[in-house]
Amino acid sequence: MSSQDIPEENLPAAQRGTHAPKPADDKNPFADPGLPPHEHRIQDIDERAAKRSERTVALLFTVSMLATIGFIASFVAIPHDKSIYVFPLGHVNAMNLALGLTLGVALFTIGAGAVHWARTLMSDEEVADERHPIEASPEVRAKVHADFKQGAKESVIGRRKLIRNTMLGALTLVPLSGVVLLRDLGPLPGTKLRHTLWNKGKLLVNMNTNEPMRPSDIAVGSLTFAKPEGLDEHDHGFQNEIAKAALMLIRLEPEAIKDKRELEWSHEGIVAYSKICTHVGCPISLYEQQTHHALCPCHQSTFDLADGARVIFGPAGHALPQLRIGVNDEGYLEALSDFEEPVGPAFWERG
Structure with a gap:
């Protein structure tokens, strides 16, 4: 054609x-x-x-x-x-x-x-x-x-x-x-998730008074928040560090502590746990004195602080990491090591 x-x-x-x-x-x-x-x-x-x-x-x-x-x-x-x-x-x-x-x-x-x-x-x-x-x-x-x-x-x-x-x-x-x-949507974390500012000999400083704490400063049944010695809120990178190192201290009667390791890592009934919820990282701030339960306000994950901070309710995947503490020669509370488990949410799923 x-x-x-x-x-x-x-x-x-x-x-x-x-x-x-x-x-x-x-x-x-x-x-x-x-x-x-x-x-x-x-x-x-x-x-x-x-x-x-x-x-x-x-x-x-x-x-x-x-x-x-x-x-x-x-x-x-x-x-x-x-x-x-x-x-x-x-x-x-x-x-x-x-x-x-x-x-x-x-x-x-x-x-x-x-x-x-x-x-x-x-x-x-x-x-x-x-x-x-x-x-x-x-x-x-x-x-x-x-x-x-x-x-x-x-x-x-x-x-x-x-x-x-x-x-x-x-x-x-x-x-x-x-x-x-x-x-890479941000710097690779490397081993940063596995380490905080806590180490042997680091004093526990009250978040409100910025003063080192003695065991007598913590009453039975009370909840106190602490940070590592030397960490100031005006420091560059403060938010990054406190997001991993934030600590809550609860004083229990020693006989009320059910977990053997928790008792060994405490001092006179004072136990120290990470304040960061293991669900999505919200700061835990609610404590029930009678039941020894800590409650995350974001999604109601509940941890038994008298039994290794294990999860008893809510979406959190694992227990709160515990910090081993003791008292130095001057009578101040100090850390005896860093957390043995990384703090924060879903670590086991990440790694």
Whole structure:
């Protein structure tokens, strides 16, 4: 079948004639003004202008690649807690600012390059295409294939190798931003989850008075919160450290303690347990004196502090870690070691 035998609407875009105006009639009461005459762009008639547009598009794609590299470099090189002053925003996190700017530039320049490419180098000739039945006839399939080949030809991607190569480079590099973020949403913990500031000889300091504690400071049935000696709330990283080292002290009658190890690790009935719930890490702050139960206010996990702080109710997965304590030569309560189990939620599932 020759091109003369194919209806005009089935021909590729470059082979179709201009859609002619159609006057109104009884069947179609609205006149069809047709398509305006096609006006050539400067790039269509001047190869030097086309080359300039090609270099512009390539430059945008190259900027995208550099911005993606800058994104990865910012993530690696900038400390996560560094802040800078930016007018008029004030103090902002330097890493977040750098990541936002570089990723924004990388994505914007890919889009801008694609738009500039389409507007200056791809074909801009308007073509009218009549509606057709949903079922695809052999002629329609032939038309689709022909249109695809013609579109690929009009995109000039085969002829404009500089655009093609830089576009492929930009599209290849920009997903690396997501790969880096998904790989590591924060510094790897290493062994930090297994260690706290508690160690042998570290004094127990009252959270309210900031004074070291003696056994006489803790009454039977009372609940007291403690932190390690030397940890000040104004210190850099205080929140990170107290989130692992926060301690609660309860004084029980020695004969009320059921767990043998708990009794050995206590001092005169004073037991020390991590304050961090083993469910999702909420701070435990409720204590029932008569039952010796500690209650997490977030999801009601309940721990028996007279029986190794085992879980007796709620979603917590395991008992609260106990800190072994004693008294130094001056009569102050001190830690005899760090926690033997990592504090916090779901550790056993993590490791």
